[in-house]
Amino acid sequence: MRPPMPPFHVMEVMRAAEERAQAGGEVLHLEVGQPSTPAPTAVREAAAIALREQTLGYTTALGLPELRERIAAWHRSTQGVVVDPARVVVTAGASGGFVLAFLTAFAPGDRVAVTAPGYPCYRNTLEALGIEPVVVELDPAESYALTPDLLERHGDLDGLVLASPANPTGTMLDETSLDAIAAWCEHRGVLLVADEIYHGITYDRPAAPALGRCDRTVVLNSFSKYFSMTGWRIGWMVVPDELAQSVERAAQNLYICAPVLSQFAACAAFVATEELDGHVHRYARNRSILLDGLHAAGLLRHAPADGAFYVYADVSHLGLPASELGRRWLDELGVAVTPGIDFDARRGEDSVRFSFAGATAEIAEAVDRIGAWVVEHGRPAGR
Numbered sequence: 001m002r003p004p005m006p007p008f009h010v011m012e013v014m015r016a017a018e019e020r021a022q023a024g025g026e027v028l029h030l031e032v033g034q035p036s037t038p039a040p041t042a043v044r045e046a047a048a049i050a051l052r053e054q055t056l057g058y059t060t061a062l063g064l065p066e067l068r069e070r071i072a073a074w075h076r077s078t079q080g081v082v083v084d085p086a087r088v089v090v091t092a093g094a095s096g097g098f099v100l101a102f103l104t105a106f107a108p109g110d111r112v113a114v115t116a117p118g119y120p121c122y123r124n125t126l127e128a129l130g131i132e133p134v135v136v137e138l139d140p141a142e143s144y145a146l147t148p149d150l151l152e153r154h155g156d157l158d159g160l161v162l163a164s165p166a167n168p169t170g171t172m173l174d175e176t177s178l179d180a181i182a183a184w185c186e187h188r189g190v191l192l193v194a195d196e197i198y199h200g201i202t203y204d205r206p207a208a209p210a211l212g213r214c215d216r217t218v219v220l221n222s223f224s225k226y227f228s229m230t231g232w233r234i235g236w237m238v239v240p241d242e243l244a245q246s247v248e249r250a251a252q253n254l255y256i257c258a259p260v261l262s263q264f265a266a267c268a269a270f271v272a273t274e275e276l277d278g279h280v281h282r283y284a285r286n287r288s289i290l291l292d293g294l295h296a297a298g299l300l301r302h303a304p305a306d307g308a309f310y311v312y313a314d315v316s317h318l319g320l321p322a323s324e325l326g327r328r329w330l331d332e333l334g335v336a337v338t339p340g341i342d343f344d345a346r347r348g349e350d351s352v353r354f355s356f357a358g359a360t361a362e363i364a365e366a367v368d369r370i371g372a373w374v375v376e377h378g379r380p381a382g383r
């Protein structure tokens with residue numbers, strides 16, 4: 001029997017928070033990495049119509065042609081890149097895309113760079129497929145930015161998985177930095193796997209797209225975050241020609257097609273911009289409340305939070321490992337946060353990820369309680 005995959009610790013935090021809530025305890029949710037809003041109205045209406053009018057049998061493995069065309073059009077209108085719908089693959093969330101991308105692009109034993117801090121499921125999925133994740137530690141003093149220099153230090157690589165904006169840091173690579181990384185990938189023959197799931201959730205500039213910078217790029221995206229459709233389990237990939245056929249065959253074999261009701265519903269997501277941008281405005285308000293509150297509490301060292309809905313903050317001066325701090329904040333304050341160990345196996349006990357995707361009042365109350373706790377227990381001025 002294979003050993004079980006490592007846990008995704010945030011799920012354990014969510015369980016502890018859930019248990020507390022079920023026992024009648026109050027929980028302010030700063031651990032969840034998902035919108036607190038439902039799918040846009042137009043999406044829910046499209047789902048209702050599809051339920052009434054469609055058979056909802058299998059689609060082809062690559063997805064509904066109409067949805068693939070709309071996704072390609074979205075790349076053109078929001079990113080200015082021309083994408084042939086034939087290269088768009090509808091997946092069961094970005095997570096479904098990881099499996100397809102890693103399985104088809106890499107062979108067992110290949111070496112694929114992932115960042116620390118970074119989204120843990122890349123590493124765990126690569127390992128489950130016998131691919132070696134090569135952890136590239138990012139430097140907080142450099143705003144957790146990935147550079148070709150850092151990559152250069154890790155020997156021969158077959159691939160690089162990169163998210164911008166990133167989870168847990170929210171850090172974004174600008175056009176020039178992304179160009180440099182893409183050029184490095186091109187030069188080294190490294191496949192760039194760009195996770196663009198947080199595109200659309202940015203605060204002072206749009207996220208730079210990966211497409212069009214180097215030939216061998218796989219883009220992963222999802223309806224889970226900007227489009228507020230986490231539970232619908234729907235996302236997409238844009239694959240290079242060289243992978244199109246193997247991805248199609250893998251999808252046929254692994255899950256036949258992405259959930260079909262969600263595919264019909266997602267066709268309507270691209271007209272819901274006003275509603276969805278409203279959520280981003282709320283995240284922006286939450287972000288400034290959280291940052292102000294953390295600063296007032298002396299939690300001054302954190303990643304820039306350019307995009308996504310997270311602040312990744314150093315809590316090492318508080319004198320407790322982040323997982324212990326997380327337990328205490330949940331028990332004593334009813335505030336749930338995610339310890340950094342999910343995202344950085346070596347240094348994660350020094351940091352906490354705060355999600356500000358929830359309700360504004362909840363974020364404000366949580367950060368007040370944390371501030372008061374720090375005054376009572378910690379050394380708020382930092383190291």
Ligand SMILES: Cc1ncc(COP(=O)(O)O)c(C=O)c1O
Binds near residue numbers: 195234235
């Ligand atoms: C960076 C990143 N990629 C992918 C995912 C998974 O997304 P999906 O719901 O589309 O499977 C998440 C979820 O939090 C994430 O943060």
